[in-house]
Amino acid sequence: MTIRxxxxxxHIALILYTxxxxxxxxxxxxxxxKTRRAIFADPLGLPNGQTFTTIGFDRVFxxxxxxxxxxxxxxxxxxxxxxxxxxxAMAAWALTEYRFRGNTLLSLYLAIGIMVPIxxxxxxxxxxxxxxxxxxxxxxxxxxxxxxxxxxxxxxxGEFIQQIPKDLRDAARCDGVSEYRIFFSIILxxxxxxxxxxxxxxxxxxxxxxxxPLILAPGDGKQTITLGVQQFIGQYVTDWNAVLASxxxxxxxVLVLYLLFSRYLVRGLTAGAVK
Amino acid sequence: xxxxxxxxxxxxxxVPARSRFPIHIVVFLAPALAIYTLFSIYPLVDTIRLxxxxxxxxxxxxxxxxxxxxxxxxxPNWSGQFWNAFTNNLIFFAIxxxxxxxxxxxxAMLLSLPRLTGGSVYRTLIFLPTMLSVVIIGFIWQLMLNPxxxxxxxxxxxxxxxxLFGPWxxxxxxxxxxxxxxxxxxxxxxxxxxxxxxxxxxxxxLLDAATVDGAGPFSVFWFVRLPLILPTLGVVSILTFVANxxxxxxxxxxxxxxxxxxxxxxxxxxxxxxxxxxxQLQVGSPTMGAAVATAMLVIILIGVLIYLxxxxxxxxxxxx
Numbered sequence: 001m002t003i004r005x006x007x008x009x010x011h012i013a014l015i016l017y018t019x020x021x022x023x024x025x026x027x028x029x030x031x032x033x034k035t036r037r038a039i040f041a042d043p044l045g046l047p048n049g050q051t052f053t054t055i056g057f058d059r060v061f062x063x064x065x066x067x068x069x070x071x072x073x074x075x076x077x078x079x080x081x082x083x084x085x086x087x088x089a090m091a092a093w094a095l096t097e098y099r100f101r102g103n104t105l106l107s108l109y110l111a112i113g114i115m116v117p118i119x120x121x122x123x124x125x126x127x128x129x130x131x132x133x134x135x136x137x138x139x140x141x142x143x144x145x146x147x148x149x150x151x152x153x154x155x156x157x158g159e160f161i162q163q164i165p166k167d168l169r170d171a172a173r174c175d176g177v178s179e180y181r182i183f184f185s186i187i188l189x190x191x192x193x194x195x196x197x198x199x200x201x202x203x204x205x206x207x208x209x210x211x212x213p214l215i216l217a218p219g220d221g222k223q224t225i226t227l228g229v230q231q232f233i234g235q236y237v238t239d240w241n242a243v244l245a246s247x248x249x250x251x252x253x254v255l256v257l258y259l260l261f262s263r264y265l266v267r268g269l270t271a272g273a274v275k
Numbered sequence: 276x277x278x279x280x281x282x283x284x285x286x287x288x289x290v291p292a293r294s295r296f297p298i299h300i301v302v303f304l305a306p307a308l309a310i311y312t313l314f315s316i317y318p319l320v321d322t323i324r325l326x327x328x329x330x331x332x333x334x335x336x337x338x339x340x341x342x343x344x345x346x347x348x349x350x351p352n353w354s355g356q357f358w359n360a361f362t363n364n365l366i367f368f369a370i371x372x373x374x375x376x377x378x379x380x381x382x383a384m385l386l387s388l389p390r391l392t393g394g395s396v397y398r399t400l401i402f403l404p405t406m407l408s409v410v411i412i413g414f415i416w417q418l419m420l421n422p423x424x425x426x427x428x429x430x431x432x433x434x435x436x437x438x439l440f441g442p443w444x445x446x447x448x449x450x451x452x453x454x455x456x457x458x459x460x461x462x463x464x465x466x467x468x469x470x471x472x473x474x475x476x477x478x479x480x481l482l483d484a485a486t487v488d489g490a491g492p493f494s495v496f497w498f499v500r501l502p503l504i505l506p507t508l509g510v511v512s513i514l515t516f517v518a519n520x521x522x523x524x525x526x527x528x529x530x531x532x533x534x535x536x537x538x539x540x541x542x543x544x545x546x547x548x549x550x551x552x553x554x555q556l557q558v559g560s561p562t563m564g565a566a567v568a569t570a571m572l573v574i575i576l577i578g579v580l581i582y583l584x585x586x587x588x589x590x591x592x593x594x595x
Contacts, residue, residue, distance in 0.1 A: 025407070120521070
């Protein structure tokens with residue numbers, strides 16, 4: 001195939017846009033490892049023997065509980081995801097497998113949560129968490145995130161469960177296997193591929209959220225990483241090394257996970273979960 | 276239908292099948308419905324209820340009907356801020372619709388070209404900023420545009436546009452546009468991916484047939500591909516609308532709760548936060564906060580209903 005000039009123009013356009021998309025992020029990453037003088041004198045240069053330093057990171061770790069924030073975020077995200085997938089799969093299974101009165105109504109009821117942001121209920125959520133004594137706990141965040149993530153997860157998992165051949169469960173039923181065992185031993189293992197898709201739509205917003213941590217768990221060492229970075233930068237705004245280092249620490253884990261799992265994420269997004 | 280009867284075959288001899296609701300369905304549904312109802316639907320309904328009350332200094336609440344909304348829309352202390360936030364939010368949304376979804380469409384068109392080398396690499400990299408926290412993106416751009424660091428001015432100078440640079444985030448006239456474009460920069464990947472997926476689903480025969488009939492690339496795009504992806508553009512629009520009218524994190528990270536300078540970047544999300552928690556001298560009010568949240572809910576519902584009954588129906592009639 002000969003290379004047409006049109007194709008070259010397409011690649012130039014795409015490469016330019018890719019640079020625009022990644023440039024700012026890369027700039028933060030490289031400058032986080034440079035001395036203050038080098039950050040300002042040569043912002044575009046890579047750190048070298050003379051300009052390399054980790055002083056920003058040292059200050060971040062000395063002045064904030066970064067490890068704790070990271071652990072908080074990890075706990076909230078993982079527990080939320082596990083609950084959303086497990087509880088969501090159970091509900092999706094019941095709604096797709098059994099025909100019963102109110103089935104459609106329930107599906108519509110759940111659909112409200114896809115379109116209406118749960119954030120708008122924050123006044124009451126905070127009131128409730130105060131009454132339940134859950135303010136400044138990770139439990140409060142997990143409960144809200146599970147409620148927020150369930151509707152879309154049930155929709156996605158339901159579509160997936162529909163594609164599982166009917167013979168499997170019918171055969172099991174003929175053998176007298178209980179409905180619970182059909183779900184937990186046959187269906188649940190089969191939906192693992194859909195978990196990647198559900199994860200895109202649940203984990204990322206949970207990990208990145210600022211609103212609920214700010215409202216429900218702003219202190220007592222229960223900050224998530226997003227809130228922790230926000231508070232830290234608010235305090236050390238003039239310390240460029242520390243600011244750049246804290247941003248790098250917040251970016252790095254997401255970057256690594258994304259590059260490892262991007263295939264699944266991209267597939268999940270383009271696989272028609274949103275039709 | 277057959278499944279339920281099948282599952283009841285064994286149990287009919289114990290209990291009459293029609294007499295009660297199958298217990299396993301309840302067990303499967305209960306956890307999801309309980310958490311969803313308690314922490315999502317109930318707070319929303321309770322927020323609407325609270326918006327009809329007013330609290331006094333002692334914390335006692337009394338029913339005031341629609342008084343809060345009347346205050347919000349007509350009291351000079353409130354209505355100016357509300358309409359300012361609403362207008363800014365509309366501008367925020369309009370910029371996303373035109374720039375974000377426009378660039379997303381353009382990138383998707385390029386990426387869906389047949390036999391494009393490196394397509395998945397471009398897709399993965401361009402989508403990357405979407406994965407990061409809005410807060411982090413906000414701080415990154417704050418540094419990029421900081422005149423002290425001088426990255427933006429020196430880059431502009433390199434392409435001969437140095438004179439254009441100004442403290443964009445600090446000026447009243449440019450702050451909202453700048454914040455909107457930062458958000459556009461981050462989320463361009465979402466319309467790109469969704470439109471790309473829709474373009475891939477168009478059967479090749481359709482495009483070939485149009486080409487054989489003498490349609491040029493422009494006609495193929497305008498008369499064949501664009502009509503076929505209209506439903507996806509509808510989905511992208513409503514997703515953008517809901518996300519924009521619910522946005523908060525970016526403005527809060529860059530500009531704080533006061534959404535400066537002089538409230539020029541204030542949108543409904545930050546206005547809601549200030550009303551609820553208070554700021555400077557004003558004391559926060561849960562009931563007024565609930566009223567603002569209810570107003571936002573109404574705005575979002577109007578958008579969703581326009582989409583469901585206006586746009587989506589017409590599109591389906593159009594394409595099938």
